[in-house]
Amino acid sequence: xxxxxxxxxxxxxxxxxxxxxxxxxxxxxxxxxxxxxxxxxxxxxxxxxxxxxxxxxxxxxxxxxxxxxxxxxxxxxxxxxxxxxxxxxxxxxxxxxxxxxxxxxxxxxxxxxxxxxxxxxxxxxxxxxxxxxxxxxxxxxxxxxxxxxxxxxxxxxxxxxxxxxxxxxxxxxxxxxxxxxxxxxxxxxxxxxxxxxxxxxxxxxxxxxxxxxxxxxxxxxxxxxxxxxxxxxxxxxxxxxxxxxxxxxxxxxxxxxxxxxxxxxxxxxxxxxxxxxxxxxxxxxxxxxxxxxxxxxxxxxxxxxxxxxxxxxxxxxxxxxxxxxxxxxxxxxxxxxxxxxxxxxxxxxxxxxxxxxxxxxxx
Ligand SMILES: Cc1cc2nc3c(=O)[nH]c(=O)nc-3n(C[C@H](O)[C@H](O)[C@H](O)COP(=O)(O)O)c2cc1C
Numbered sequence: 001x002x003x004x005x006x007x008x009x010x011x012x013x014x015x016x017x018x019x020x021x022x023x024x025x026x027x028x029x030x031x032x033x034x035x036x037x038x039x040x041x042x043x044x045x046x047x048x049x050x051x052x053x054x055x056x057x058x059x060x061x062x063x064x065x066x067x068x069x070x071x072x073x074x075x076x077x078x079x080x081x082x083x084x085x086x087x088x089x090x091x092x093x094x095x096x097x098x099x100x101x102x103x104x105x106x107x108x109x110x111x112x113x114x115x116x117x118x119x120x121x122x123x124x125x126x127x128x129x130x131x132x133x134x135x136x137x138x139x140x141x142x143x144x145x146x147x148x149x150x151x152x153x154x155x156x157x158x159x160x161x162x163x164x165x166x167x168x169x170x171x172x173x174x175x176x177x178x179x180x181x182x183x184x185x186x187x188x189x190x191x192x193x194x195x196x197x198x199x200x201x202x203x204x205x206x207x208x209x210x211x212x213x214x215x216x217x218x219x220x221x222x223x224x225x226x227x228x229x230x231x232x233x234x235x236x237x238x239x240x241x242x243x244x245x246x247x248x249x250x251x252x253x254x255x256x257x258x259x260x261x262x263x264x265x266x267x268x269x270x271x272x273x274x275x276x277x278x279x280x281x282x283x284x285x286x287x288x289x290x291x292x293x294x295x296x297x298x299x300x301x302x303x304x305x306x307x308x309x310x311x312x313x314x315x316x317x318x319x320x321x322x323x324x325x326x327x328x329x330x331x332x333x334x335x336x337x338x339x340x341x342x343x344x345x346x347x348x349x350x351x352x353x354x355x356x357x358x359x360x361x362x363x
Contacts (some may be wrong), residue, residue, distance in 0.1 A: 018122025032078035105296030138334030155209035205325020225279020246274020283362030
């Protein structure tokens with residue numbers, strides 16, 4: 001009911017707030033026998049970390065993960081895996097100024113109206129700090145899916161403000177702070193972010209993530225369609241405002257002859273659908289786009305009200321991301337991994353002994 005859990009067979013519950021002592025996850029349903037060390041998870045946490053470049057929040061968190069349970073002699077036991085990451089660089093005093101007033105565009109007002117109180121330090125539970133838990137949990141899914149199925153998930157920044165960014169070199173997305181797969185555009189992004197900081201403003205962005213070697217058959221008709229679960233998971237990321245699969249919103253302008261992905265014995269002739277048909281994976285690459293709104297905590301003063309409902313002004317200083325999308329690639333990857341892992345286990349439960357007479361044209 002309270003919305004802290006995702007997945008049915010690979011079930012992840014997260015806890016923690018921006019300025020609490022720690023963030024954590026409980027991962028229930030992981031198959032036994034997976035070799036798992038903290039270093040496996042650490043490798044996935046690194047690309048999400050703050051304080052690693054001048055273009056993101058300067059909060060210095062080492063994000064060192066501890067495995068508290070569910071692993072014995074280096075392998076998962078099949079029992080609940082507890083993961084914990086300490087918060088070591090929380091600075092609550094930065095938020096004293098917004099204690100009694102609401103940042104426009106942030107979760108402050110809605111949390112106050114829902115719960116009657118809020119942890120104003122760093123946005124509390126509405127902080128992107130909590131995504132450290134989902135990324136840690138998804139690192140387990142990533143390892144299992146890669147080792148058992150050869151499935152991989154990789155993303156890149158596909159738009160920042162007015163600039164569309166192509167995937168020229170997917171490996172490059174791992175070697176610059178923007179997760180930009182078009183290395184020639186990195187200087188443009190650097191100056192865009194510097195200008196935003198100078199102007200006290202922020203900007204939106206879009207992230208694209210692709211899963212390859214996805215088995216056909218994942219997802220269930222109607223409300224548990226794979227694309228429905230992907231959209232659900234992605235909209236669970238802070239600041240996410242739109243999710244698209246394949247050609248996404250562009251389908252509204254397409255003709256059937258253009259959009260349909262024709263089948264040949266050698267494979268599908270195109271992938272406008274983004275990897276699902278009827279909410280079930282076709283075996284093609286899954287292609288997912290998520291759009292993020294601009295950061296709401298900006299130094300430019302804006303109109304608001306205080307907790308008593310009186311007009312007020314708010315300007316947010318402190319350590320903030322000028323563009324949340326720059327840090328979102330590992331988080332979008334994580335959410336897709338969690339959904340895929342859950343559906344692989346669900347498919348295995350119901351359809352493990354199904355053999356289709358039709359050859360798999362995607363392999
Ligand atoms: C990776 C990432 C980093 C973020 N960094 C900030 C930030 O530095 N400052 C801020 O005000 N919001 C930041 N946000 C956004 C807030 O967490 C989010 O906008 C807020 O909870 C309001 O909720 P909503 O946008 O989901 O409606 C970030 C979001 C993500 C995904």
